[in-house]
Amino acid sequence: MTDMTMPKTEGLAVSSQAYRKRIKKRYAAERRFRAYGIAAIAVAVAFLIGLLGTITAKGAPAFLQTNITLNIFFDPEKIDTENLNGVNFQAMARNALYDMFPEVTERREKRQLGQLISVAADQQLREMVRADPSLIGQRKDVQLLAGDDLDLVVKGTYDLSQPEAERPVSDVQVAWIDKLQAQGHLARGIAWPFLTTGDSREPEMAGIWGAVMGSLLTLSVTLAVSFPIGVLAAVYLQEFATKNRWNDLIEVNINNLAAVPSIVFGLLGLAVFLNFFGMPRSAPLVGGLVLALMTLPTIIIATRAALAAVPPSIREAALGVGASELQVVTHHVVPLAMPGILTGTIIGLAQALGETAPLLMIGMVAFIVDVPANFTDPATVLPVQIYLWADSPERAFEARTSAAIMVLIGFLILMNAIAVVLRRRFERRW
Amino acid sequence: MSHSLIFAVLIVLTLIGYYFGRSQATGILRSGTTGKLHSLPFYHGAYLAFMVLLPAMGFIITWLVISPMLADHFMAQYIPGAATMDAATLGLKMSDVRNMANGGITSGAVDEATQIAADFYSRFNQISLWLLSVCSIAVAIASFHFGRKLIALRFRARNHVEKIVRVIMIVASMIAILTTLGIVLSLIFETLRFLQKVPLADFLFGLKWSPQTAMRPGQIGSSGAFGMLPLLAGTFLITLIAMSVAVPLGLYAAIYMSEYATPRIRGIAKPVLEVLAGIPTVVYGFFAALTVAPMLRDLGVELGWVISAESALAAGLVMGVMIIPFVSSLSDDVINSVPQTLRDGAYALGATKSETIKQVILPAALPGIVGSVLLAISRAVGETMIVVMAAGLAANLTANPFEAVTTVTVQIVTLLVGDQEFDSAKTLAAFALGLVLFVITLGLNVIALYVVRRYREQYD
């Protein structure tokens, strides 16, 4: 003990000037340290608010669309009822617009004017005629989908103070749009195409329904594969496996698998499912399988924790009346652990829903217009759709991307809310 | 008869097996025999159901593996000159035949031989499917009859069923092993093929990465360069930026939450961090590319720095925020597991809270914190979407965070997305990079888990 050799101290001079100063400094350090902690959390919170705020601000307008009301003449001479698909309805819509702006005569300007209507107008009008052939020969006010540039001007997305050459709309177009708006030909409505259709090259026609269906199909494969396998594996490891090398290996292996980068699972899917087993590319089946392998460790770990929380006295009680080990597990332990198991599964599925990288590897990035209806149809999923749209040059896709993110996050919130409710309502504290 | 129909028939047979077994067992009871059934009728039913299902399933799986091999083998004989072709050409020809038989598109003009081969191929598959249907159902019925005879008063149906279920559970727990094995084998196998085309030293130590190889042999400018050092440098640059955001923020957040925060603040801050962890990476990528990167570029203009539109900085900063929750939640656990006695010891000497934390708690928790940082690094190295969307494709060997860099994961994605040829050095390179990534992350995880475990043992 070094203290022994030290001279006898005078005791702490609590009232001395030097000590006071020192205390003050120490408290200042204390406050600084505390402030760093608050600052760290504040940065995280600010980032989250910034992220969600930007995305909501950018994405919300995409749920609405601008419609343009045109007085269409369903010219019987131009409509061949035998061959509706061959009829140029787009020209019909454009002509109606030209009639409103008789002063526009030059070809280049006419083309610019025509761009104010979406190319979807063709299909819209065709469907109308198909549904009601009596329209032919009539003149009628019809609401048609506006082009993406008109839509963005109306929504105020474009900065019109920029020089004309640097923005996608010309001054004349802006003037026409102002006139249309002043005359009450433009109306806002819910963007049904966005919510109900598949992808498209035209921003105003591109929808997320295809991606939503793709995600649902993919996730149902993931659930169907990973839930039973994960629960069976966890029950085995937690309730039956004796401690030996082999089971240790399985355990270490599951923990490591949980930390393997997701893209490596994509490589596995590409090499094994596509190249070795020859499964179809871009299919929800393969995507679901890859995500199932990724989700498996999450489910196994959560299930084991839930099983471990069931007190041993329940197992003893059941064994005591002569239940077999399997009956103990299936009649008592698993039902009691079920809320925890389901919570873990939902959280695992939520992760899988947000996963992008592995699906890129197995070809789910293709441009797919049709809404998938089957596990082997080519499909894409919500996060991949976001990635694709984020890469698209058209300005209107930026809002669509943000809106798609809002939908994705909406699903995630829903799933996590279910998990929280399950945990609160049914989880037992022993 | 299609595959799904076979499965449907099998499932019906299985159900019949179940009900038959159950009623047989109840019948024994009713017939007035003295004694007691060993197992409940349910187990007799379940036993018979397994007896019907499992052998037939095993048969079907074996058939589905063998049949395409046989089909290819016989079909190859219809392709003229198959014996003299090299493997790649033959493979192309055979996939043509397969596509044609399935009514798809072929790569070249259709000649008569291909047509004949395709006809044979589809006929073979039809016959195979019929045989499969008949045989699998025959197997199911045969095993049903065999199993039915076993049902008796003292037949231990429950024990048999439990044994089967236990085997099924063991198989389920081996899926995890199989997955790892699948990853390792497929990566190694493809990497070996890659190394036949590109020497190992060039790959590991090359300073130039430009994987544009020729689609056809003899094309000009076909010499791709596969040196992975620029990718590793880019990966580590971005990881470094991310960690310099995530470690201080995550650590301070964890300290504040575990040592200072009132339950109310904790109740707000913890979910916020969890939400950060739950946001899909593609969303971070979008935010980095469309909001953070332009903001940095504008900021650079103000300050007179040149920050490119796709910069390591933007990707790294956003990735750092994404990783905060990983650092903070693990560190939180670690700090909480430091025994209260250590804290008390420091407080009793008159140390302030921050002094206690800095001089007592953090040193004690250091191994655990190191472990959590290592796990976070492994996360950052393997992260894909943020860098794909915000870091760029240019393989610059640079330490300047304002420039665009590329990473291992970005290159894997670029090499494999889009049209690809499975034997080209370009696609194989992706697997080699995958192997590198797997080895790095695995190494980090193993070390981290080891460190954390040692730390836990210290205080448990």
Added chain:
Amino acid sequence: MSISTQEKPAVASPKTSSSDVKIAAKDVCVFYGEKQALFNVNLDIAANQVISLIGPSGCGKSTFLRSINRMNDVVPSCRVEGLITLEGQDIYDPEIDVVELRARVGMVFQKPNPFPKSIYDNVAYGPRIHGQATGKAELDEIVERSLQRAGLWNEVKDRLESPGTGLSGGQQQRLCIARAIAVSPEVILMDEPCSALDPIATARVEELIDELRQNFTIVIVTHSMQQAARVSQRTAFFHLGILVEEGDTDQIFTRPSDERTQDYITGRFG
């Protein structure tokens, strides 16, 4: 079909010995891994009586109890040597189904451990998995009879569907006893059944044990010597894994033949 007339499981072989020995232990040694917990225990337990196993903590009495219905099987490192017979049949014979054994040898645990299910389901669980009732009516009858025997029927008959975990501690333990006797075992093992109960509940359970003696053979592990004296006809004293002595309860408590027993019952250790 009433419980008392129910047939014995068919594995039961005819009684071998002339006396009514229900359970016989011969040279029983139990190991947990390397550690030996029981040393050459020899003990005969006669039918339709209560035997108490007493001794200080860690003396092996619970270990011995748990080897009688092979509850030790669930401890991976546990190994049992020697011979334990139930009506002359080796219970560690590989031919024996442990599930059937436990249906014949029921168990009540230290802490009441009702399943988190209804009172009815708690009692009905055993008969269900052993297929002892062919219909709902019969099951109802078994449940009622078991609860009556456990002296709980009058307290719970109006709330059979409420959860068993909602009962008081003493009621829970009687529910566990009802659950054990519902499968009409031949032997009931009780591992300190009253240690978690208050004195009044303890008295109820002790009364119950005395009544149950008519139909069952009961082996009870207890820490309380008074309890052993009150409920049992025979008493066995364990010390450091050795069965020191066994005899009529009166004799053990008044004229023990071994010095260690003497020291224990007079409170010199334990």
